[in-house]
Amino acid sequence: MAIVFEKPKALTDAVLHYCPGCTHGIIHRLVAEAIDELGIEGKTVGVAPVGCAVMAYNYFACDMVEAAHGRAPAVATGLRRALPDSVVFTYQGDGDLAAIGTAETVHAATRGENITVIFVNNCIYGMTGGQMAPTTLPGQITQTTPYGRDTATAGFPIRMCEMLSTLDGVALAQRVTVDSVPHVKEAKKAIQKAFQNQLEHKGFSIVEVLSTCPTNWGLTPIEAMQWLRDNMIPYYPLGVYKDKDAQKEGK
Numbered sequence: 001m002a003i004v005f006e007k008p009k010a011l012t013d014a015v016l017h018y019c020p021g022c023t024h025g026i027i028h029r030l031v032a033e034a035i036d037e038l039g040i041e042g043k044t045v046g047v048a049p050v051g052c053a054v055m056a057y058n059y060f061a062c063d064m065v066e067a068a069h070g071r072a073p074a075v076a077t078g079l080r081r082a083l084p085d086s087v088v089f090t091y092q093g094d095g096d097l098a099a100i101g102t103a104e105t106v107h108a109a110t111r112g113e114n115i116t117v118i119f120v121n122n123c124i125y126g127m128t129g130g131q132m133a134p135t136t137l138p139g140q141i142t143q144t145t146p147y148g149r150d151t152a153t154a155g156f157p158i159r160m161c162e163m164l165s166t167l168d169g170v171a172l173a174q175r176v177t178v179d180s181v182p183h184v185k186e187a188k189k190a191i192q193k194a195f196q197n198q199l200e201h202k203g204f205s206i207v208e209v210l211s212t213c214p215t216n217w218g219l220t221p222i223e224a225m226q227w228l229r230d231n232m233i234p235y236y237p238l239g240v241y242k243d244k245d246a247q248k249e250g251k
Helices: 024-038 072-082 094-100 102-110 160-164 181-199 221-235 244-248
Strands: 044-048 063-066 087-093 116-121 170-177 204-210 239-243
Touching: 024 116, 024 181, 044 072, 072 087, 072 094, 072 102, 072 116, 087 094, 087 181, 094 102, 094 116, 102 160, 102 204, 116 181, 160 170, 160 204, 160 239, 170 181, 170 221, 170 244, 181 204, 204 221, 239 244
Parallel strands: 044 063, 044 087, 087 116, 116 204, 170 204
Antiparallel strands: 170 239
């Protein structure tokens, strides 16, 4: 019988620890498929964050480095410069990348560091129990905003792709999600392009993936997917916010 689907070789056989309905597993698979299809596993180094994906080093079969909270872009910068023939990616959540790691992210981007950043945005701190994150939506209930995020005191959510797209060093800034088959396919194309940009030395590429957190949202997996569609996508519209290739082509 012909094989129609199999686990990517760039993923290990370790059982994922993520909660039921969490989309980290889908995103892991897409990253691994990109590594497989580009044939770069032997020279790829991933940087794991602090957050729900803190144990990503157990799941990716390539070399992995664990970074301190928020410092993955700085670690990736060092790796890429010390190992110029390598392919380096970071895999980070919104608390890691957009809170404690904001400075590292912005300055790696404006320097045009030739790295690939996979940014998983679920609007909440997942691993530590569901506190408000920089991406938590206005009015969203979390452990630290039990009456909903009040923008008068907590400010507004950060739209990372929109912000980073203003920087000259950024080659690609794209927001995707994985709530449906068409969106999964689009996310895979974006992740592959982010790695291809690095192979072609085009600069900093970030793919933001809107994700779910059923456990801390207090929803079932199906309800969480619908909450993402109804609430996250309107506030964080999907699309390409910067693509140097398209700009050169005049698109």
